[in-house]
Amino acid sequence: MADQILSQEEIDALLSAMDSGELDVAEESQEVAVEVRPYDLTAQNIMQRGQFDALEEVYDKFVNLYQASLSNIFQRAISVKIISQETVKFGEFIKAFSNPTGFVIFGMEPLIGSALIAFEPNLVFSLIDCMFGGDGKPMEKIREFTMIERRMLNKMALGVLKDLETAWDAAYSLRMSLRKIETKPEFVYLVNPSDQLIIVVFAISTESFSGNIHLCLPYLMLEPIKEHLSSSYLREKDRASSFGDEIRNLLRRTEVNLVAELGKTVYSVQDILNFEVDDIIRLNTGPQNNVTVNIERVPKYLGMPGVVKGSKAVQITDVIDHDRGKG
Structure with missing residues (x-):
């Protein structure tokens, strides 16, 4: 590396030659052949794979x-x-x-x-x-x-x-x-x-x-x-359709708890502790009132209690719309 460093005398001689024009420092420009391809900005690229399958x-x-x-x-x-x-x-x-x-x-x-x-x-x-x-x-x-x-x-x-x-x-x-x-x-x-x-x-x-x-x-x-x-x-459409069908089929086979609520009332803990056999509990509904039908503890229907072929049953009389009255 030391052999490549110019001495002071060499630097002075180089500057003197540049000032006098004896040394041409302009490098010859070399033209590089560049391939130029025309590009139409208005052309539509429609050859993308799968774009119109x-x-x-x-x-x-x-x-x-x-x-x-x-x-x-x-x-x-x-x-x-x-x-x-x-x-x-x-x-x-x-x-x-x-x-x-x-x-x-x-x-x-x-x-x-x-x-x-x-x-x-x-x-x-x-x-x-x-x-x-x-x-x-x-x-x-x-x-x-x-x-x-x-x-x-x-x-x-x-x-x-x-x-x-x-x-x-x-x-x-x-x-x-x-x-x-x-x-x-x-x-x-x-x-x-x-x-x-x-x-x-x-x-x-x-x-x-x-x-x-x-x-x-x-x-x-x-x-x-x-x-x-x-x-x-x-x-994505096929996957969503297939997944949706699977969920619907699964839901159709799912078992849920359905409870017909004959009535309800409120008692204190002391009253409950004093309950004995043959005590009568008064409910908030009578024999002519609709009962609430709950699905997984969520009220969904109203019905009228009765008996069908010797078994107790409930006839659906109305659907409970939780959104009714909103807005």
Whole structure:
């Protein structure tokens, strides 16, 4: 360490060189390559594991309900199943559709905003053909929907929303309301083009035809209830439900003491010490007065004493409400 300490002469020489400019003390700056990644502050992070697990139950229930509804309406076997789930930006999603497409825009009260169900055109024409007694054979060329076909699309929309509302009861109670039917993608606006959508594609198929419907749920719309859709909430809900059932079953089997109080009175200790056989104790009630029925020493009912099949009994005549008169 001593060899690294400058002497006074060396310090003076160094200062002199700095003053005269012979020594350049400015260090060369070395640029360090830093990787910069763009970050969108408005983007929604919806890929957290387990954040929307409750929706899986909603989708499964909807599949069963909608399959039963379609099979019942058309009196033929119709299959409904989930074929994909993904999250995409609204701008990218809407560009994938052409004119015409059956866009069903609907509300999910009390949530703010609108959601969307998109019927592919081939499926719309096939379902309408089945409604009028056809076999649903796909059209060779896609054309614009007529006024009658738009009305039939409106009827289909009400049916699918009814089943979707019932399916949502599995996770969170919502009321579906049809807001608009549109056929041109350029006229459909739910959220900003950069906002994320949860997209679920359902395949509908029979022996004669097949097609898809796309359920689109904006992330911003689900934001207020996302805690109710998480896997942790489902676990707590199931645990609370299971624990509550166990407690109820345990309470139903629990035995408690029930005492019908015929009457009461007050005596001094001296009077009690002087009691003898055949002494009569006067009570505060008569044969026409109600008696109090206590459960674990807590008054719960009023009743009239009597005899049933040779056994003494009490007929309940009133319930004692301890909160009555409060407030």
